[in-house]
Amino acid sequence: MAYLSDIEIAQAAKMSYIGDIAKTAGIDDKYLEPYGKYKAKVDYSLLNESTRKNGKLVLVTAITPTPAGEGKTTTTIGLSDGLRRIGKNVVVALREPSLGPVFGVKGGAAGGGYAQVLPMEDINLHFTGDFHAIGAANNLLAAMLDNHIYQGNALGIDPRRITWRRCVDMNDRQLRFVTDGLGGRVNGVPREDGYDITVASEIMAVFCLSTSISDLKERLSRIVVAYTYEDKPVTAGDLKAVGAMTALLKDALKPNLVQTIEGTPAFVHGGPFANIAHGCNSVIATRMAMKLGDYAVTEAGFGADLGAEKFLDIKCRAAGLRPNAVVVVATVRALKMHGGTPKTELGAENLESLEKGIPNLLRHVSNIKNVYKLPCVVAVNRFPTDTDAEIALVIEKCKTLGVNVALSTVWADGGKGGEALAKEVVRLCEEENDFSFSYELDLPIKDKIATVVRRVYGGDGVAFDASAEKSIAKLTELGFDKLPICVAKTQYSFSDDATKLGAPEGFTVKVRDVKVSAGAGFIVVLTGAIMTMPGLPPKPAAERIDVDENGRISGLF
Numbered sequence: 406m407a408y409l410s411d412i413e414i415a416q417a418a419k420m421s422y423i424g425d426i427a428k429t430a431g432i433d434d435k436y437l438e439p440y441g442k443y444k445a446k447v448d449y450s451l452l453n454e455s456t457r458k459n460g461k462l463v464l465v466t467a468i469t470p471t472p473a474g475e476g477k478t479t480t481t482i483g484l485s486d487g488l489r490r491i492g493k494n495v496v497v498a499l500r501e502p503s504l505g506p507v508f509g510v511k512g513g514a515a516g517g518g519y520a521q522v523l524p525m526e527d528i529n530l531h532f533t534g535d536f537h538a539i540g541a542a543n544n545l546l547a548a549m550l551d552n553h554i555y556q557g558n559a560l561g562i563d564p565r566r567i568t569w570r571r572c573v574d575m576n577d578r579q580l581r582f583v584t585d586g587l588g589g590r591v592n593g594v595p596r597e598d599g600y601d602i603t604v605a606s607e608i609m610a611v612f613c614l615s616t617s618i619s620d621l622k623e624r625l626s627r628i629v630v631a632y633t634y635e636d637k638p639v640t641a642g643d644l645k646a647v648g649a650m651t652a653l654l655k656d657a658l659k660p661n662l663v664q665t666i667e668g669t670p671a672f673v674h675g676g677p678f679a680n681i682a683h684g685c686n687s688v689i690a691t692r693m694a695m696k697l698g699d700y701a702v703t704e705a706g707f708g709a710d711l712g713a714e715k716f717l718d719i720k721c722r723a724a725g726l727r728p729n730a731v732v733v734v735a736t737v738r739a740l741k742m743h744g745g746t747p748k749t750e751l752g753a754e755n756l757e758s759l760e761k762g763i764p765n766l767l768r769h770v771s772n773i774k775n776v777y778k779l780p781c782v783v784a785v786n787r788f789p790t791d792t793d794a795e796i797a798l799v800i801e802k803c804k805t806l807g808v809n810v811a812l813s814t815v816w817a818d819g820g821k822g823g824e825a826l827a828k829e830v831v832r833l834c835e836e837e838n839d840f841s842f843s844y845e846l847d848l849p850i851k852d853k854i855a856t857v858v859r860r861v862y863g864g865d866g867v868a869f870d871a872s873a874e875k876s877i878a879k880l881t882e883l884g885f886d887k888l889p890i891c892v893a894k895t896q897y898s899f900s901d902d903a904t905k906l907g908a909p910e911g912f913t914v915k916v917r918d919v920k921v922s923a924g925a926g927f928i929v930v931l932t933g934a935i936m937t938m939p940g941l942p943p944k945p946a947a948e949r950i951d952v953d954e955n956g957r958i959s960g961l962f
Contacts, residue, residue: 411517411962415525418666425660430496430670431457438659442523443524446659447672447740449617449689452696459695460494461729461834465704465784466713466773468766469897469906472748473738476517476786476816480734480823481594483520483703483815484784484830486667487823488700493831495669496698497522500676500686500706501536501661502529503604505576507961508947515673517962518816519821522663522671525919526958534672536574536603538657542650543572543608550630551586554594555731557826560581560643561633565597567631570937574603578940605681608926610891612654613675613687614723621658622651628924638883640923660690667820670697679706680896681937683715683927688724700834707896709733709769714861717777718842719889719927727840729783730833731773732826734813736767737791737799743907752790759795763802764908768863768899770808776860778841782834783810784826795923811838846887850877850919853890854930858914862899866911885928887923895934901933 409417411696426756427437435769439445465481478499485497491959499522522528531537547569554562573580580600586593601610607628615621626642633639641647660674672694675687683690684706694701705712713731720726737759738751744762746755766783773781783803785796800810811829814822844856850938851869858864869877880886900912918931941947949960 411521412525412959414519415515415521415523415666416957419522421664421668423662425714426668426670428665429668430594430662432662432697436843442526442529442535443663444654445662446533446691447662447693448659450464452689455696457696458846460699460701462691462695462726463702463730463732463733463834464488464713464728464831465702465732466709466769467707467734468739468769469708469710469898471739471742473621473736473742473751475734475739477704477734478514478516479520480518480732480784480786480813481702482665482671483813483823484732484822484826485669485671485702485818485826486520487815488830489667490820490824491827493827494699496694497669497671498686498690498694498701498703499663499671499673500704501532501673503602503678504530504574505602505604505674508941509939509945510942517685517817519666520815522673523623523666523668524663526961527675528663533661535657535661538573538653538675539606539608539612540572540603542653543603543606543679544654544893545650546628546630546641546644546646547571548696549644551593553644553703560639561635562631562639563592563634566595566632567630568632569761570599570601572601572603572606576602576939576941578938581936581938593657594826595600599938601937602678602939604676604678607922607925608650609675609677610659610682610922612792613677613683613685614925615658615721616688616692616724618651618655619863622647622653624858624924624926625650626924631919631936634810644961645770656925657690660687676841679712679715680891681935683719683891684712685716687836688720689954691726691956692724709772710861711892711894711896712900713773714843715891716859718844719891722842723926728779729838730830730956731779732784732830733766733769733773733787734784734903735799736786736788737795738788740766740799745906748798754795756794756798759798762907763799765906766799767802767806770806772861774806774808776840776841778834780788780838781808782826782833783808785810785814787812787814787818801953822945846889850886850890852880854892854916857890857892860941861913863908863910864900864912864914870915870917876919880921880928883921886924889927890930891922891927891939892930892932893935893937894911895935
């Protein structure tokens with residue numbers, strides 16, 4: 406049987422005008438700023454002016470990702486459509502895709518099959534220009550920093566201790582380390598520099614955690630960009646860059662309203678990576694979804710040890726959010742990969758391999774239930790090759806933790822395939838929960854890192870490089886030690902070693918350095934060989950993307 410591709414399904418779908426989607430969500434015209442027929446921004450003043458009670462908050466996360474795919478965004482969208490099909494008022498909140506992965510190895514990030522947000526091509530390519538505004542703000546700050554040094558350096562900035570990097574929203578390893586300012590005095594001050602991908606910029610994290618224009622300005626002003634010869638931090642506020650940066654970001658800060666294939670209102674806004682940043686859509690979009698829907702469904706990037714940990718320990722703490730239920734997405738195929746089955750053999754029943762891989766799922770589920778104290782359901786994204794015996798084994802193992810399993814077929818069936826999951830989510834949302842963070846803020850930096858490694862990753866401890874020890878001592882001296890931590894590590898393992906699949910034990914996480922993101926309000930912990938600027942694969946997705954003479958895009962998925 407031939408299946409339509411994701412982009413073919415998206416292009417065949419009939420979209421509603423965005424004004425009608427806004428009415429479905431209860432958004433008055435005065436808050437709506439259309440960007441064409443099918444997308445719009447919604448003014449953040451709606452949050453202050455609406456008296457509607459907040460709806461329930463549902464987080465969708467997943468097992469440790471594998472090349473077999475888990476379908477987290479697809480499940481998030483299908484669950485939202487499923488909730489709507491059983492009569493619930495629901496709004497979904499998702500991250501915006503980065504151009505880097507779209508043209509790299511991952512492809513687009515607007516869901517899949519019959520559980521997608523539309524217009525898919527627009528969302529994956531430029532959308533409303535938010536990421537360009539974030540990149541421009543980041544690079545304006547970089548330009549003002551270097552110009553300050555060139556124009557006399559009144560602040561006494563040490564060019565060897567500049568921590569702010571330029572950014573571009575594209576996977577480009579060539580830009581990781583550069584030397585610039587060459588060509589004589591009129592062309593700047595020569596120094597070593599580098600680029601991050603836009604989604605790794607602190608501006609992205611600030612953008613996604615800000616609750617208003619005034620909060621955005623305060624956060625931007627706190628960003629540390631360099632240190633002086635006297636070892637004092639220099640901020641964006643010191644450089645008088647905040648007003649201009651905010652001018653670039655003010656419209657981007659308004660959440661983007663789109664729709665699912667089935668017409669469910671969806672906010673797609675902000676997009677930090679979860680392996681190098683905090684991996685959640687904007688606080689404003691999440692709050693707006695909660696204000697408009699009786700149920701707000703959102704997701705966090707990669708596995709629960711990354712995206713969900715940061716959603717719960719950073720975003721919820723910063724924004725005062727309290728989730729009502731969590732969905733952990735898994736596939737039998739991915740669990741068999743964690744059990745040692747090669748990707749080429751995933752179609753055959755293999756209960757032994759599945760049983761070896763299931764501990765990965767169980768550790769994620771246990772963390773949600775026992776560390777964060779939240780109600781949880783496992784959504785098995787079912788493939789045609791999954792056997793009844795394999796599904797039964799997953800259900801049996803999850804029952805040992807007191808967690809139900811709901812089968813999801815949203816890729817093929819849309820919201821109808823998510824109804825069983827939707828009913829279980831509704832049931833869980835009625836349960837009381839004792840939501841807790843995995844660590845307390847008053848712990849020293851090293852203790853917070855060690856707590857996450859032991860409680861969430863299942864490791865034995867942490868080894869700190871000399872550079873990390875020095876940085877931790879300095880950040881503690883500057884008073885940043887009470888901030889939450891944001892661990893940058895591989896998404897492919899609970900450990901910092903991508904080859905350790907399943908639920909590894911007895912490992913030590915190596916921390917090579919830490920740095921403060923004072924504007925975002927967290928400390929970034931760099932582990933393993935994690936990169937803040939990815940590279941393109943041997944055969945990038947960009948090679949398969951094309952446009953015909955009518956402007957119709959192909960190969961995006």
